[in-house]
Amino acid sequence: MTNMTTTNSDAGRRAATDMPDTPKAACIFLSDYAAWLLGCGATCIRIEKNVRRMAERWGMESEMTILPSHIHITVWNRDRDHSYSNIVRLQHTGISFDINTRLSKLSWAIADGKTGFAESRRALEAIKATRPANKWMVWVLASLANMSFCRLFGGDAAAMATVLLATLAGYRLKQAMLEDGLDVRFVFFCCAFFSSVIGAAGYVFHWGDTPEVALGTSVLYLIPGIPYINSVSDLLDGHYISSFGRFMNALVLTACLSAGLCGGLLLMNINWL
Template sequence: MTDNPFNQEPTIEQTAVLLIDIASALMSSGAHTMRIIQNVSRMAETFGYELDLSVFQLSIMMTIINKENPGKLLTQVKKIKPLHLNFTIVSELSALSWETYDKHLPYDAVRSDYHKIISKKRMNSWLVLFLVSAANASFCGLFKGDFTAMAFVFFATFIGFSVRQEMMKKHINHLVTFTSSAFVASLLAGMGYVLHVGHTPEIALASSVLYLIPGVPLINSILDILQGHILTGIARLVNAVSLIVCIAIGLFTSMLILGLEKL
């Protein structure tokens, strides 16, 4: 594949930069550690390198070694961007790694594919907002909430999730974001108590904050621990638990304001 005279062999520096970029993109899109290591090692093998990788919560450390000339090696450390779940990136980079391996894709092709994948647009944020609100309302229905409760939850989630989207755009601390979003959503859902409408206002209040539960980090953390990446798993777990505590603080604050603690 690389017999094209215009295609120069990539240097070890170029290869290392591409591979560590892919690893950090996978990490910030929400892949679990085992998948990151397997994908990137597979690509390194195709390019003729051996690869060792350490994944932490905020940085990735990687060494690549030339297989034919083991004296040539390079170690790199890269920061990881804050977690912004994007399973399209995880899925397509995973497919790209197999394609690289099976078709022996050259370096340039892999690099341009990688840039194409990470620059894809996300789903329209208004559509996401609507679908999340509908989801949380039907969540309330699953817990045997009546239609009034479901309507309250839809409204509360709509406002609460847009608060979260706006605060995430402004890069405000994620713990503060979760607390405020939970506070706003539960305050609005708790209006059912204040206005005395519907028969199940407590279910509306309880399910109004559930769209914030960090399900993917929770599952990833347990998966990492089960597969032996205990340190990364614990880091993810602490992160997820602190988000849950923030949700509880937001919920607790609005319950105090609404005077619901004496129920």
């Protein structure tokens, strides 16, 4: 018991004293960290706070400029006579709450002195190597969630079944096309088209009493909700460039989704007015 206590306190002391030697080392770590945090869908204020927290722990100061695709970080030592700047491109890792949470926990572990610099770098590499969620599980759960949306909007059982089928097919197509590296805008257009056609089954085969709900909710899984929410958050925190970038990105995807939906409605000769 005494040995374990001694070992734990030794490890804690090592962690508390293990810091980056130079602003360069800190800057490279922080810029890599910030790029991954931005790429996984964090808001600008979260990135700023996390990075500042870690820099302060190491006795340094940091300032950053967050752009839609890049982050520019400058780190000074406490005397402000030595600095290092770095520009990194954001990592297109896809939105991941798991990576977001783990990166935030890492920043707190560093700030609380529980993790030294060397261990932080290893932890960051481990987080970067995180495998994405099981795609089949995501496929099923997203379809069930969209089906639930249909129910929330007043759809009956037939509409819910139609939306489930439309989402299963559309989401699988989305996964397949993204795996093949196709442009995400084209992917959204195609998925919205096919999902809306399947969602129009209520009109074609006269299933249920709420075919309009099925048609409307069949493409909801494609709505880029997180970019819109993050855009508003960045707007409130004064990061206007990032906010506008995220908003435009989401708007383009929504336009592609709408075009696919319109295409499906035209093909099915459904008058939506």
